[in-house]
Amino acid sequence: MTNSERGIAAADQLCSTCVGLIGVDGAALSxxxxxxxxxxxxxxxxxxxxxxxxxxxxxEGPCLDAVATRETVLVPNLASPQERRWPLLKGxxxxxxVRGVFAMPVMIMxxxxxxxxxxxxTPGPLDRDALAGAKLAAELAAxxxxxxxxxxxxxxxxxxxxVRRMGSEPDHLAELDRxxxxxxxxxxxxxxxxxxxxxxxxxxxxxxxxxxxxxxVARAVVERxxxxxxxxxxxxxxxxx
Numbered sequence: 001m002t003n004s005e006r007g008i009a010a011a012d013q014l015c016s017t018c019v020g021l022i023g024v025d026g027a028a029l030s031x032x033x034x035x036x037x038x039x040x041x042x043x044x045x046x047x048x049x050x051x052x053x054x055x056x057x058x059x060e061g062p063c064l065d066a067v068a069t070r071e072t073v074l075v076p077n078l079a080s081p082q083e084r085r086w087p088l089l090k091g092x093x094x095x096x097x098v099r100g101v102f103a104m105p106v107m108i109m110x111x112x113x114x115x116x117x118x119x120x121x122t123p124g125p126l127d128r129d130a131l132a133g134a135k136l137a138a139e140l141a142a143x144x145x146x147x148x149x150x151x152x153x154x155x156x157x158x159x160x161x162x163v164r165r166m167g168s169e170p171d172h173l174a175e176l177d178r179x180x181x182x183x184x185x186x187x188x189x190x191x192x193x194x195x196x197x198x199x200x201x202x203x204x205x206x207x208x209x210x211x212x213x214x215x216x217v218a219r220a221v222v223e224r225x226x227x228x229x230x231x232x233x234x235x236x237x238x239x240x241x
Contacts (some may be wrong), residue, residue: 004225007147011042014144015116018137019044022130024118027051029106029141031114031148032067041114041148042141051096052117053213057204058088062103070112072135073103077123088208095211099123104138108146116141184218191232202228 015027026048031038037056043049055061062073065085075083078090078099085148100120105112118126120178126134181203188199204226207217218224 008041010140010147012044013042014141015042015044015048018118021138022118022126023104023131024100025121026051026119026128028117028119029145030055030063030117031145032064032112032229035064037061037066038061042144047096048117048119050213051093051098053215054089054092055117056211057087057207057212057214058092059204060086061089062086062101063117066103066105066115067112070105071106071183072131073101073205074125074131075101076125079123092211093119097121100125102134103124104134106138106141106145110144113145114141119230126164145163180215180218181221183222187221187226191227218226 011029015029027042027044028040028048028051029042030040030052036059037052040052040056041048043052048185052063055063061191062075063226066073075085078093078101079085083090098119098121102118102120104116104118106114106116115135118134128231179201184203185196185199188194188202189196192199192202203217203221204214206226208216209219215220217226221228
């Protein structure tokens, strides 16, 4: 088993354990670089993976905030009128039955590399023991993420060298997951005569407009089931399934 395979298996197991021990309905482990989610590398279920993927699609969410602030993000009642963060993500999560969401930053030495997201179908805070367990799980998540980083970059198993590489040459982290996104972006660059940034914006916009994740739209583009159309009006672009 390679480092990457071992890391993914351990990340999935950690998320499944969180559901059983912390009393949540779903968990996912994502990596974040320069304010953007670079991949969902562990999940307790496909539903949890989809919930985490929304954060990449919308470019907002608790995992991004947890990494940006290096602090725990706790939202016990997402439906509360006082909760105004992440308007796009909030609607999608509520539509999928999520009422509480919690994110714990994952640190590798001095680098915040991602977050552990926990989802609940009923509102309510994590009690003291559950919160302590979630924070411990986030600490334990550093080990599988190190395996993933080592496997993706063919780096030394030495933790210090990996963390130095992450701080100075972090681009390889973006290659760890979401291969379909990069493939679809390349197809759209050629088909629509746009740059990479515009191609990704259009892919995300189509996902939002059709109630899908960016990964789902990217797969449809790569499999030639969907092609976004040129849009001279400045909108999101159309497409056919």
